[in-house]
Amino acid sequence: xxxxxxxxxxxxxxxxxxxxxxxxxxxxxxxxxxxxxxxxxxxxxxxxxxxxxxxxxxxxxxxxxxxxxxxxxxxxxxxxxxxxxxxxxxxxxxxxxxxxxxxxxxxxxxxxxxxxxxxxxxxxxxxxxxxxxxxxxxxxxxxxxxxxxxxxxxxxxxxxxxxxxxxxxxxxxxxxxxxxxxxxxxxxxxxxxxxxxxxxxxxxxxxxxxxxxxxxxxxxxxxxxxxxxxxxxxxxxxxxxxxxxxxxxx
Amino acid sequence: xxxxxxxxxxxxxxxxxxxxxxxxxxxxxxxxxxxxxxxxxxxxxxxxxxxxxxxxxxxxxxxxxxxxxxxxxxxxxxxxxxxxxxxxxxxxxxxxxxxxxxxxxxxxxxxxxxxxxxxxxxxxxxxxxxxxxxxxxxxxxxxxxxxxxxxxxxxxxxxxxxxxxxxxxxxxxxxxxxxxxxxxxxxxxxxxxxxxxxxxxxxxxxxxxxxxxxxxxxxxxxxxxxxxxxxxxxxxxxxxxxxxxxxxxx
DNA sequence: TTTAGACGTCCCGCGATGCGGGACACTTAT
DNA sequence: ATAAGTGTCCCGCATCGCGGGACGTCTAAA
Numbered sequence: 001x002x003x004x005x006x007x008x009x010x011x012x013x014x015x016x017x018x019x020x021x022x023x024x025x026x027x028x029x030x031x032x033x034x035x036x037x038x039x040x041x042x043x044x045x046x047x048x049x050x051x052x053x054x055x056x057x058x059x060x061x062x063x064x065x066x067x068x069x070x071x072x073x074x075x076x077x078x079x080x081x082x083x084x085x086x087x088x089x090x091x092x093x094x095x096x097x098x099x100x101x102x103x104x105x106x107x108x109x110x111x112x113x114x115x116x117x118x119x120x121x122x123x124x125x126x127x128x129x130x131x132x133x134x135x136x137x138x139x140x141x142x143x144x145x146x147x148x149x150x151x152x153x154x155x156x157x158x159x160x161x162x163x164x165x166x167x168x169x170x171x172x173x174x175x176x177x178x179x180x181x182x183x184x185x186x187x188x189x190x191x192x193x194x195x196x197x198x199x200x201x202x203x204x205x206x207x208x209x210x211x212x213x214x215x216x217x218x219x220x221x222x223x224x225x226x227x228x229x230x231x232x233x234x235x236x237x238x239x240x241x242x243x244x245x246x247x248x249x250x
Numbered sequence: 251x252x253x254x255x256x257x258x259x260x261x262x263x264x265x266x267x268x269x270x271x272x273x274x275x276x277x278x279x280x281x282x283x284x285x286x287x288x289x290x291x292x293x294x295x296x297x298x299x300x301x302x303x304x305x306x307x308x309x310x311x312x313x314x315x316x317x318x319x320x321x322x323x324x325x326x327x328x329x330x331x332x333x334x335x336x337x338x339x340x341x342x343x344x345x346x347x348x349x350x351x352x353x354x355x356x357x358x359x360x361x362x363x364x365x366x367x368x369x370x371x372x373x374x375x376x377x378x379x380x381x382x383x384x385x386x387x388x389x390x391x392x393x394x395x396x397x398x399x400x401x402x403x404x405x406x407x408x409x410x411x412x413x414x415x416x417x418x419x420x421x422x423x424x425x426x427x428x429x430x431x432x433x434x435x436x437x438x439x440x441x442x443x444x445x446x447x448x449x450x451x452x453x454x455x456x457x458x459x460x461x462x463x464x465x466x467x468x469x470x471x472x473x474x475x476x477x478x479x480x481x482x483x484x485x486x487x488x489x490x491x492x493x494x495x496x497x498x499x500x
Numbered sequence: 501t502t503t504a505g506a507c508g509t510c511c512c513g514c515g516a517t518g519c520g521g522g523a524c525a526c527t528t529a530t
Numbered sequence: 531a532t533a534a535g536t537g538t539c540c541c542g543c544a545t546c547g548c549g550g551g552a553c554g555t556c557t558a559a560a
Contacts (some may be wrong), residue, residue, distance in 0.1 A: 012546085024327070072381065262548090296509070512551095516547105519540105
């Protein structure tokens with residue numbers, strides 16, 4: 001290595017991952033674009049893309065490379081094998097039917113929230129909630145529900161991490177999470193997107209670890225008053241209760 | 251390289267992909283398992299896994315490594331950005347409502363079919379149709395619908411490829427695909443799974459290229475006679491017609 | 501308590517191999 | 531006709547990926 005030789009990682013693998021991530025960001029790329037963007041030789045980019053293409057991690061149409069659906073294949077199975085997946089999907093859909101809004105099941109990974117399953121009811125607003133989409137935990141109802149139930153060390157680590165830039169103070173976050181734990185559900189009152197509200201409830205494994213969270217989200221003009229503050233939470237708690245039973249006695 | 255040095259690929263990247271694919275197959279693995287299975291040194295496996303972990307492509311729980319949801323993130327967006335995705339999802343769900351069975355949208359990639367979106371109606375049988383799941387084109391209704399409308403060279407290449415092991419003769423396949431092209435939809439009459447029937451209709455882009463196919467599948471005892479041979483095809487053709495209009499005038 | 505066998509981690513020296521530069525053919529747009 | 535894209539291929543240098551092995555730790559068995 002040029003300098004601080006890091007013998008614990010494989011540099012050319014990191015380059016390959018850089019290539020993958022660049023294509024992901026840009027949707028598609030040519031060899032030259034990759035080489036320029038990553039500051040590597042064109043021949044190097046060529047070799048990496050050829051490797052990824054031979055192994056079917058990228059597709060090629062004319063001279064543009066894109067990520068293949070192999071990523072979906074890998075990721076899809078991870079989700080498919082979640083405990084109680086089938087029941088969770090059914091409950092998410094049921095919540096959509098009952099509320100007409102959008103519902104989703106969210107998982108925590110690497111300190112982020114990831115949408116594992118989403119469904120839209122008949123009146124659902126358009127959001128960009130897509131399967132696999134990631135975002136910070138502390139600005140979403142489902143994310144807060146999960147965050148509140150993470151083990152203390154992990155929770156604290158994440159809180160201090162986000163409080164730096166968010167600047168709304170670790171204290172306020174801690175207070176809100178304590179409230180979430182107490183009442184059993186979390187709200188998102190236009191914090192991430194103006195006009196969008198949501199309620200989230202954590203789903204716990206029998207061993208107490210949090211598996212993820214279910215949330216229902218909709219426009220602020222429909223989600224108001226007791227419907228938002230009480231009725232939807234009750235619906236969610238009922239659904240989660242069934243899921244947790246399923247997890248226990250499966 | 252040991253021998254026929256292949257200067258066009260990056261060997262250590264291939265090793266990393268081997269690691270990923272091994273974990274995918276086994277669901278989870280330790281460093282030692284990876285090293286043994288791939289016939290590489292333990293330290294090499296360690297370095298690769300550390301790299302993949304640092305970059306968040308794998309998660310680690312105790313000493314077991316698993317694929318992370320990052321794959322879902324990448325694959326999810328590829329699907330999310332399909333043209334007319336929203337309309338396609340709506341139509342798939344509508345078909346489930348109308349038939350009570352299972353419906354899915356399937357895409358061709360690298361000569362295989364990939365489930366891009368699936369939905370289950372109230373009576374749907376359990377199948378292992380999961381988002382991202384792959385399989386051969388010629389043994390599924392949606393797959394045949396796609397295969398029939400692929401450009402001649404690609405089609406022929408795939409037919410000869412599968413006819414070797416399937417041994418049912420390239421000729422019969424060609425005949426069936428011609429019939430599919432003529433009537434506009436394909437059947438799967440318990441060819442892949444006994445007791446399971448399906449109807450598939452291709453979805454074409456305005457430029458004539460096939461985008462994918464929608465199919466409805468259900469148990470042979472419910473999908474019979476004119477309902478299977480005529481009514482379901484009509485429902486599918488109607489749905490696809492709307493999708494194709496959406497693709498055209500979007 | 502000791503022992504054996506897992507696990508991950510770390511270090512090191514050898515040489516295979518990943519690297520960039522550059523030549524080349526090809527297509528497209530200027 | 532020229533220029534600027536594209537991908538492909540070759541080559542020589544030295545970087546960096548490799549396996550072997552030492553080490554600490556933990557669990558389970560003896």
